[in-house]
Amino acid sequence: MVPPTSATGRRRLPPEQRERQVLDAAVRVFSRIGFHDASMDDVAEQAGLSKPMVYTHGGGSKEELLRRCIRREADRLLTSVSLAAGAPADAPGDDRTTEDRLRRGLRAFFATLTTHRDGWSVLYRQARTGTLADEVHDARARIVDRVAELLSAELTGRDPATARALATPLAAALVGAAEGLADWSASGGTEDPDALAEMLLALVWTGLSRLRHH
Amino acid sequence: MVPPTSATGRRRLPPEQRERQVLDAAVRVFSRIGFHDASMDDVAEQAGLSKPMVYTHGGGSKEELLRRCIRREADRLLTSVSLAAGAPADAPGDDRTTEDRLRRGLRAFFATLTTHRDGWSVLYRQARTGTLADEVHDARARIVDRVAELLSAELTGRDPATARALATPLAAALVGAAEGLADWSASGGTEDPDALAEMLLALVWTGLSRLRHH
Amino acid sequence: MVPPTSATGRRRLPPEQRERQVLDAAVRVFSRIGFHDASMDDVAEQAGLSKPMVYTHGGGSKEELLRRCIRREADRLLTSVSLAAGAPADAPGDDRTTEDRLRRGLRAFFATLTTHRDGWSVLYRQARTGTLADEVHDARARIVDRVAELLSAELTGRDPATARALATPLAAALVGAAEGLADWSASGGTEDPDALAEMLLALVWTGLSRLRHH
Amino acid sequence: MVPPTSATGRRRLPPEQRERQVLDAAVRVFSRIGFHDASMDDVAEQAGLSKPMVYTHGGGSKEELLRRCIRREADRLLTSVSLAAGAPADAPGDDRTTEDRLRRGLRAFFATLTTHRDGWSVLYRQARTGTLADEVHDARARIVDRVAELLSAELTGRDPATARALATPLAAALVGAAEGLADWSASGGTEDPDALAEMLLALVWTGLSRLRHH
DNA sequence: GATGAATGAGTTTTCATTCAT
DNA sequence: GATGAATGAAAACTCATTCAT
Structure with missing residues (x-):
């Protein structure tokens, strides 16, 4: 019943979960490395997502991501x-x-x-x-x-x-x-x-x- | 006794004064623009010096400059x-x-x-x-x-x-x-x-x- | 005789009409925004179709679309x-x-x-x-x-x-x-x-x- | 008398020559590959210069470079x-x-x-x-x-x-x-x-x- | 057949840093 | 000692393209 992708936690998640996933990763990375020293690649990697996903669900820019x-x-x-x-x-x-x-x-x-x-x-x-x-x-x-x-x-x-x-x-x-x-x-x-x-x-x-x- | 550069107020200052000049400029610039958003050019310009001077008297790197x-x-x-x-x-x-x-x-x-x-x-x-x-x-x-x-x-x-x-x-x-x-x-x-x-x-x-x- | 989609005006058009729809949109978009500045999203939106449809009926690539x-x-x-x-x-x-x-x-x-x-x-x-x-x-x-x-x-x-x-x-x-x-x-x-x-x-x-x- | 670098044609050229060098390369590359398909790397390579030089002497942006x-x-x-x-x-x-x-x-x-x-x-x-x-x-x-x-x-x-x-x-x-x-x-x-x-x-x-x- | 969601690959642009003079 | 000129390296952001549904 559960879609087979739930195992990987990757594909086809509802937007809210994605946003949470992205924000969680961002908070973590920004906190550890610091906002300026962290790259969007770092955030994406921490989230286990691709960079475009971070942009799509994170507000479209690094600054907006921090704001959120x-x-x-x-x-x-x-x-x-x-x-x-x-x-x-x-x-x-x-x-x-x-x-x-x-x-x-x-x-x-x-x-x-x-x-x-x-x-x-x-x-x-x-x-x-x-x-x-x-x-x-x-x-x-x-x-x-x-x-x-x-x-x-x-x-x-x-x-x-x-x-x-x-x-x-x-x-x-x-x-x-x-x-x-x-x-x-x-x-x-x-x-x-x-x-x-x-x-x-x-x-x-x-x-x-x-x-x-x- | 007075160094010959007192005319211009610039050249050939003793190292300590140079360092102070650089730190003053750095503190000001970092405070106003923020460390990451400020460039070494900004610091140099604020100090009225060339960039290599900032490196020479500021510790050799941007990070070290902030540390100081x-x-x-x-x-x-x-x-x-x-x-x-x-x-x-x-x-x-x-x-x-x-x-x-x-x-x-x-x-x-x-x-x-x-x-x-x-x-x-x-x-x-x-x-x-x-x-x-x-x-x-x-x-x-x-x-x-x-x-x-x-x-x-x-x-x-x-x-x-x-x-x-x-x-x-x-x-x-x-x-x-x-x-x-x-x-x-x-x-x-x-x-x-x-x-x-x-x-x-x-x-x-x-x-x-x-x-x-x- | 009329395809059942006449109600919405959208679904299940014969391929030729689809292609025409796609080309019309592409010509318009490429002309207004310019080929390079226009995105496939732009074309899809103008055509009122999804992007995969543009690929299916437009030749499979942006370049081929322009060629057509x-x-x-x-x-x-x-x-x-x-x-x-x-x-x-x-x-x-x-x-x-x-x-x-x-x-x-x-x-x-x-x-x-x-x-x-x-x-x-x-x-x-x-x-x-x-x-x-x-x-x-x-x-x-x-x-x-x-x-x-x-x-x-x-x-x-x-x-x-x-x-x-x-x-x-x-x-x-x-x-x-x-x-x-x-x-x-x-x-x-x-x-x-x-x-x-x-x-x-x-x-x-x-x-x-x-x-x-x- | 001629500075030794004149042999390589690289370092320390007067700005006008640099600009000409950059424009020549840009004209060539844009003409052959097309403005949009050409990258600033292509221009830099053609000019035998680094990319920052292209930006410094080419107007600061790709578009301005083409304009010139x-x-x-x-x-x-x-x-x-x-x-x-x-x-x-x-x-x-x-x-x-x-x-x-x-x-x-x-x-x-x-x-x-x-x-x-x-x-x-x-x-x-x-x-x-x-x-x-x-x-x-x-x-x-x-x-x-x-x-x-x-x-x-x-x-x-x-x-x-x-x-x-x-x-x-x-x-x-x-x-x-x-x-x-x-x-x-x-x-x-x-x-x-x-x-x-x-x-x-x-x-x-x-x-x-x-x-x-x- | 149709699509929303996802990504790999690339591009422009910016600096911290260093030589050659 | 001092500097104008030069560059290597990176980082934000975009988009053509393709799956899983």
């Missing part, structure tokens, strides 16, 4: 964090504390980084100059924004406008700190997402709480 | 932070608190970023994958180490080994947070180094203090 | 001119003068060019170097030969061998002149075939007549 | 014909008849074609579709214009405006006829420029003269 990689990985990370932290607006029955939300969000963050190290590398370690800088910048900004939203909830002692204005740099610092920890984790530190999350919380939570009351 | 740029800028940053924070070992007469040292260090960090934006860009925004990943990684590690040293002094409630083991990820997080803030600063946030330093201290200082006593 | 285009268009032109000029051998009851034959031939020539501009373009404006040069050369030679035959009849004052030897370059010149006029016509000159024919006759007829008697 | 070829060859042909036919305006002491001017012009035309067959091929046999169509068209238009100018002088029986309006298509036809003859010449006919010129004059001169008086 960045978007996919950023979406993955953002979705993971958002789901774990809970709905942005405090739903009626949702009585979790901000600390708890933050904890869960950070755990998801570190868990995703650990699971998809290549994707993270594409997001954070590629050249942030040139045409693609904006793409990376936007992807990171979306994450920072989501975190800022979370932090705003904690800064209730202040008026909303001030809270938000303060939340953004704090979120930027927090995300940066998470990245720094992730780097340390990748260089030999623990890979346990929970431990990493606790470490970061221990560092910043008191400070955040204090900022509530000015 | 990274090292110089990392040194600049590390030196600046170190000087501001004070001697690593508590000198007898030095009774400044750790908080004060950290504050001064952070101010120097943000001040240097602001003053030498191109250098910072070369350090943090260039490809951190590929052949040069190690170089960047090492440069950042040196900074993280220096900060860890600083933090160790605060974790006096613990035995030295534990203190140091704890200090490294905290330092990684702290440096990451500083980078995140710097990004935010570059994207429209305040550029005042003191304000940035205070913001970061407010976020982490209480947490750090608490970690002292377990 | 050239042949068909050359035949069309030659047939049109021949029919208008009359039977090559002076048929008994045919007492039209050579001038009249030439006039009718030229009118047919210009009329065909105007009506089938794409075909003419394929014949005269495509690369006349490379592998296909011979094909174009042959196609033109056939036309020149037919004209030479016509002119021979006028050079009756000379012995047949001389007449024919003289007729060929004259025919070549005449055909070239017609092409030159056609170019002018296409670039803004009149498109009236009769006017173009008269213009050309006015230019060359006296000369041709004179050549009759040495 | 076309321009050079068109200039060569136009200059040759113009010089032979004499100054366009009848200079006071210039009492040559129009027929004489035309004869000399045609001789020069055929002589140049014969001498620079490759250049002629590039001018007349390359694809006249695509981006380069205009370039070829313009080159030919300049020649047709020059001939029209010549013919205008003969149509003195008519008012100047009419004369010029009539002269252009006649010139187009005449140039076309010359090209047709040249084709015939290249396919086995005589290569004697004088003979070719006389043949063409015999064909058209009476007609031209008659057009003078309506």
Whole structure:
């Protein structure tokens, strides 16, 4: 019943699978060799496909291929964090504390980084100059924004406008700190997402709480 | 005494000045156009030199040139932070608190970023994958180490080994947070180094203090 | 009796119609985009067929497809001119003068060019170097030969061998002149075939007549 | 005294010679293989140079290279014909008849074609579709214009405006006829420029003269 | 018979790097 | 020591052509 080609994994796949195949290979190659140093041949070889397939299913150009990689990985990370932290607006029955939300969000963050190290590398370690800088910048900004939203909830002692204005740099610092920890984790530190999350919380939570009351 | 070329400002400079001239141009060009998109012609033109001169005084290859740029800028940053924070070992007469040292260090960090934006860009925004990943990684590690040293002094409630083991990820997080803030600063946030330093201290200082006593 | 595909207008046409469909599309596309710049996809799209169909009914290769285009268009032109000029051998009851034959031939020539501009373009404006040069050369030679035959009849004052030897370059010149006029016509000159024919006759007829008697 | 490399003909030539070297090779290759079928490697090999040299001295792209070829060859042909036919305006002491001017012009035309067959091929046999169509068209238009100018002088029986309006298509036809003859010449006919010129004059001169008086 | 999907082979173009002067 | 001129090597991208369905 299964077509005989399923064995080789080559011919006649539905487009979505092909695109995924191509993006997976691209993320991996770009992460390992670096976007500029990697050639489309490298990507094709990693995907087990011919170069034209990479072009057909990868957006038509190397740059567009990277763009799609960045978007996919950023979406993955953002979705993971958002789901774990809970709905942005405090739903009626949702009585979790901000600390708890933050904890869960950070755990998801570190868990995703650990699971998809290549994707993270594409997001954070590629050249942030040139045409693609904006793409990376936007992807990171979306994450920072989501975190800022979370932090705003904690800064209730202040008026909303001030809270938000303060939340953004704090979120930027927090995300940066998470990245720094992730780097340390990748260089030999623990890979346990929970431990990493606790470490970061221990560092910043008191400070955040204090900022509530000015 | 003055070399005869002072008239044109060009010919027959001592090698060190030549190297500086080349590195300055390279940092600028790499920062603006990006390492991979920039050509050696671009560097030569920016330096006002011929290409062979760039090769002679820039290390002999494009990659080595970038390596030297990274090292110089990392040194600049590390030196600046170190000087501001004070001697690593508590000198007898030095009774400044750790908080004060950290504050001064952070101010120097943000001040240097602001003053030498191109250098910072070369350090943090260039490809951190590929052949040069190690170089960047090492440069950042040196900074993280220096900060860890600083933090160790605060974790006096613990035995030295534990203190140091704890200090490294905290330092990684702290440096990451500083980078995140710097990004935010570059994207429209305040550029005042003191304000940035205070913001970061407010976020982490209480947490750090608490970690002292377990 | 009507093939069942008349409903869609597509499927299951007799091979000849398919070939015509393919050649029509090819002539159009090659003429507009140029043989080399046009892709087989372009031809297939213009024909409303899939690419394999173009290969099946178009001769199996792009080059052969062009060859067939050239042949068909050359035949069309030659047939049109021949029919208008009359039977090559002076048929008994045919007492039209050579001038009249030439006039009718030229009118047919210009009329065909105007009506089938794409075909003419394929014949005269495509690369006349490379592998296909011979094909174009042959196609033109056939036309020149037919004209030479016509002119021979006028050079009756000379012995047949001389007449024919003289007729060929004259025919070549005449055909070239017609092409030159056609170019002018296409670039803004009149498109009236009769006017173009008269213009050309006015230019060359006296000369041709004179050549009759040495 | 002569630099030792003059023996190989390779290194350190002045730019003009290099450009000529490149154009010569390009004209030859484009003429023989055809513009589209020829690769830049072919041109480089023919020139005995590396490909980058072809790009440096050939305008930076294949298309620009062809453009320059076309321009050079068109200039060569136009200059040759113009010089032979004499100054366009009848200079006071210039009492040559129009027929004489035309004869000399045609001789020069055929002589140049014969001498620079490759250049002629590039001018007349390359694809006249695509981006380069205009370039070829313009080159030919300049020649047709020059001939029209010549013919205008003969149509003195008519008012100047009419004369010029009539002269252009006649010139187009005449140039076309010359090209047709040249084709015939290249396919086995005589290569004697004088003979070719006389043949063409015999064909058209009476007609031209008659057009003078309506 | 008809086609969507797949690829091998090639082309233009760009640089990092090095001589000959 | 300094440079203009030269090149080897590679990389993105395209397309005629053919299977597997």
